[in-house]
Amino acid sequence: MRLDDLDRRIVAQLLENGRASYAQIGDRVGLSAPAVKRRVDRLRAERVITGFAAVVDPAALGWTTEAFIEVFCTGATSPEDIYDSVHKHPEVVAAYTISGDASALVHVRAQDIQHLEQALERLRREPNITATKTAIVLSRLIGRPTDTGATTPA
Amino acid sequence: MRLDDLDRRIVAQLLENGRASYAQIGDRVGLSAPAVKRRVDRLRAERVITGFAAVVDPAALGWTTEAFIEVFCTGATSPEDIYDSVHKHPEVVAAYTISGDASALVHVRAQDIQHLEQALERLRREPNITATKTAIVLSRLIGRPTDTGATTPA
DNA sequence: ACTGAAACACACTTGTG
DNA sequence: CACAAGTGTGTTTCAGT
Numbered sequence: 001m002r003l004d005d006l007d008r009r010i011v012a013q014l015l016e017n018g019r020a021s022y023a024q025i026g027d028r029v030g031l032s033a034p035a036v037k038r039r040v041d042r043l044r045a046e047r048v049i050t051g052f053a054a055v056v057d058p059a060a061l062g063w064t065t066e067a068f069i070e071v072f073c074t075g076a077t078s079p080e081d082i083y084d085s086v087h088k089h090p091e092v093v094a095a096y097t098i099s100g101d102a103s104a105l106v107h108v109r110a111q112d113i114q115h116l117e118q119a120l121e122r123l124r125r126e127p128n129i130t131a132t133k134t135a136i137v138l139s140r141l142i143g144r145p146t147d148t149g150a151t152t153p154a
Numbered sequence: 155m156r157l158d159d160l161d162r163r164i165v166a167q168l169l170e171n172g173r174a175s176y177a178q179i180g181d182r183v184g185l186s187a188p189a190v191k192r193r194v195d196r197l198r199a200e201r202v203i204t205g206f207a208a209v210v211d212p213a214a215l216g217w218t219t220e221a222f223i224e225v226f227c228t229g230a231t232s233p234e235d236i237y238d239s240v241h242k243h244p245e246v247v248a249a250y251t252i253s254g255d256a257s258a259l260v261h262v263r264a265q266d267i268q269h270l271e272q273a274l275e276r277l278r279r280e281p282n283i284t285a286t287k288t289a290i291v292l293s294r295l296i297g298r299p300t301d302t303g304a305t306t307p308a
Numbered sequence: 309a310c311t312g313a314a315a316c317a318c319a320c321t322t323g324t325g
Numbered sequence: 326c327a328c329a330a331g332t333g334t335g336t337t338t339c340a341g342t
Contacts, residue, residue, distance in 0.1 A: 003215070011210060018172045018206035021334060032312050037336070048214040052172035053207060053299040056165060060202040061157070068222075068252065068259055083295045095296040098222065098289040105222055105289065135252040135259065141237045142249040145207040175319060186327055191320070311342080319334070325327090 001046050006031065010039055011049065015145050018052045055145060058109060065110045065136070069123070070102035072131040077103060085126040091119040102133070155200050160185065164193055165203065169299050172206045209299060212263060219264045219290070223277065224256035226285040231257060239280040245273040256287070 003011075009029045013020055022033040022040070029036070043049045058066070073082060079097050082104050086095050094107035106123070110116035116136070124132055157165075163183045167174055176187040176194070183190070197203045212220070227236060233251050236258050240249050248261035260277070264270035270290070278286055 001214070008215070011208065011215065014208035015210065016207070018208050022336095023334075033334080034313085034336075035311060038310085046214070047211055049208050050211055051170075051209040051299070053170070053209050054165065054168035054172045054203050055205040055207055056169065057202055057204055060155070060200070061162070061165065066250075068250075079293055079295060087296055092296060093298045094294075096222075096294050097292040099292060100289045102289070104295065105291075135254045135256070137259075138251040138253060139233055140248075140250050141233060141258065142241055142246060144247045145205070177319070187319075188321075188328085189326055192326090309342105311340105313338105313340090315336100315338080317334105317336075319332105321330100321332075323328105323330085325329105 001048075003043075003048065007039060007043060007048075010036060011043065014040070014049065014052075062111050063109045065112050065116050066140075067108050067110075067116055067120075067134050067136045069106045069108055069120070069135075070133040071104040071106055071123070071129055072101070072133075073103040073128045074130055077128045081128050085128050086123065089119060089122060091115070155202075157197075157202065161193060161197060161202075164190060165197065168194070168203065168206075216265050217263045219266050219270050220294075221262050221264075221270055221274075221288050221290045223260045223262055223274065223289075224287040225258040225260055225277070225283055226255070226287075227257040227282045228284055231282045235282050239282050240277065243273060243276060245269070 006029055010025055013025045013028055022036040025031075026033050026036045031039075040049065058064075071082070071086070073085075082097065083095070086092050086104070086106055089108075091108045091110050092106055093109050096105050097103065098105050108116065108119055110119055120132065120134060123129060160183055164179055167179045167182055176190040179185075180187050180190045185193075194203065212218075225236070225240070227239075236251065237249070240246050240258070240260055243262075245262045245264050246260055247263050250259050251257065252259050262270065262273055264273055274286065274288060277283060
């Protein structure tokens with residue numbers, strides 16, 4: 001599962017354009033199309049590349065509101081319990097356990113402020129959750145495709 | 155730029171598998187391959203779909219550490235100024251202006267704790283930035299592909 | 309072990325109805 | 326939007342380094 005420089009360049013190409021043809025990638029990294037395919041197959045088998053996805057503008061689909069919610073839980077709440085409490089809410093697009101006062105940080109997307117309020121109320125109704133602290137996103141300054149992934153290390 | 159149900163189903167398919175063939179999508183939504191292609195072309199032209207990207211496991215590429223940093227700025231710092239201050243740091247994968255005390259929330263990825271510390275020091279050296287408050291991610295509970303995008307509204 | 313080249317099958321793309 | 330033709334790409338096989 002060790003990656004060489006060619007692998008990293010191929011991944012970088014696929015982060016920029018997930019639908020690039022193997023021949024096109026090969027031109028940029030100096031390999032033939034079959035060689036690129038074999039490496040991509042290997043990277044997928046090793047779960048370095050876990051999939052491919054369209055990058056979508058949420059606002060264009062009617063999701064105009066987003067927020068980050070610090071979630072505070074009762075004393076002995078495990079990460080699994082937190083997962084159970086938040087993953088069933090479709091508005092939750094990401095969730096992390098974090099250091100600091102809060103138990104978790106939850107990234108939520110909603111269609112509008114009213115929808116956000118509903119989702120928040122639903123979250124607060126979870127038995128494990130004792131309090132929440134919401135920061136509404138005013139504007140997205142940066143959102144690299146590598147938000148869900150990563151590019152080549154320095 | 156109004157989307158019908160077919161468009162939303164096509165987008166949903168491409169969020170799950172960004173390399174799905176048009177014929178495969180067509181089978182699932184009840185359209186021929188050319189019809190799907192024309193809609194995808196239109197969705198891209200309208201910037202509903204802004205691109206395609208591989209979904210990568212950051213840990214597999216050596217990025218094992220991530221954090222969310224609340225950034226506090228001097229009184230009259232515009233979103234553009236904040237953008238200028240954070241976007242040049244390659245560790246920053248996302249940044250938002252938010253409501254609340256902090257000026258911005260910055261999502262950072264680093265290779266390890268030492269690297270994170272370096273990035274943090276570099277950030278704090280920005281003239282606009284007066285203080286930071288860092289929450290290190292202990293574990294990622296949820297990270298839907300729609301983190302950078304969105305699925306179909308309820 | 310991994311590569312490049314050729315062959316085949318499949319997907320994309322365009323035009324037409 | 327479906328259909329059908331032509332083009333290009335994905336995929337496999339094989340031989341070479």
